[in-house]
Amino acid sequence: MVKRIVSGAHYGLKDWLIQRVTAVVMAFYSLFLIGFFLTQPLTYASWNSLFYSLPVRLASLLFLFSVLIHAWVGMRDIFMDYIHPTFIRLTLHVAVILALMAYAAWAVQILWSVQ
Amino acid sequence: MGRSRPVYLNLFKIRLPLPGVVSIMHRASGALLFLLLPVLLFVLQLSLASEQGFAEVQGWFRLPLVKLLLIGVIWGYLHHFCMGLRYLALDLDIGVDLPQARFSSWLVLAVSIGATILTGAWLW
Numbered sequence: 001m002v003k004r005i006v007s008g009a010h011y012g013l014k015d016w017l018i019q020r021v022t023a024v025v026m027a028f029y030s031l032f033l034i035g036f037f038l039t040q041p042l043t044y045a046s047w048n049s050l051f052y053s054l055p056v057r058l059a060s061l062l063f064l065f066s067v068l069i070h071a072w073v074g075m076r077d078i079f080m081d082y083i084h085p086t087f088i089r090l091t092l093h094v095a096v097i098l099a100l101m102a103y104a105a106w107a108v109q110i111l112w113s114v115q
Numbered sequence: 116m117g118r119s120r121p122v123y124l125n126l127f128k129i130r131l132p133l134p135g136v137v138s139i140m141h142r143a144s145g146a147l148l149f150l151l152l153p154v155l156l157f158v159l160q161l162s163l164a165s166e167q168g169f170a171e172v173q174g175w176f177r178l179p180l181v182k183l184l185l186i187g188v189i190w191g192y193l194h195h196f197c198m199g200l201r202y203l204a205l206d207l208d209i210g211v212d213l214p215q216a217r218f219s220s221w222l223v224l225a226v227s228i229g230a231t232i233l234t235g236a237w238l239w
């Protein structure tokens with residue numbers, strides 16, 4: 001057996017995959033939205049009816065959740081690299097997690113109050 | 116082997132080559148976009164809430180300073196987007212050798228800045 005010191009509990013591969021899957025979701029949604037901006041006149045009516053349709057609403061929710069998960073992995077990596085004192089780093093982790101959970105609820109509320 | 120991890124680096128002793136520069140810009144733009152999430156959600160909420168809210172958002176985006184800030188955010192998004200595609204390509208073993216990696220770094224800079232200028236011209 002090779003003896004080695006590892007950091008953390010084998011979350012690396014899972015996070016690597018999550019970061020890429022969420023990136024692909026965001027890339028396709030971005031292209032869809034760019035397509036809307038390029039082909040449709042931007043008025044309240046067109047903007048509102050875009051997000052009123054259920055498929056677009058669900059795609060937007062998938063996009064926003066992907067953003068939040070992607071942001072968690074990214075911010076955690078940044079903190080792991082640059083914030084050395086454990087207490088401050090863990091406090092920042094908790095702050096980011098709480099903020100992202102609040103944003104998730106906010107995103108649902110925004111999308112599901114479109115009339 | 117045997118080194119204690121995680122390893123911390125002294126950033127001020129490192130002179131970055133171009134792939135390193137675009138990589139740190141990927142991080143910086145990602146962190147910026149994270150910090151702007153509440154602002155973006157707020158703008159989305161207001162723009163969808165009512166006709167008046169939409170008009171209010173449109174009014175803000177007509178201010179030159181806000182336009183400049185928006186173009187900055189768009190650059191951050193496009194840089195992060197293009198770098199993301201570059202990383203996905205690297206994962207597929209495309210462009211791993213140094214000359215190609217340098218070229219794709221230039222490409223990311225050129226495409227994201229070019230697209231930002233086009234978007235800026237369209238917005239103005």
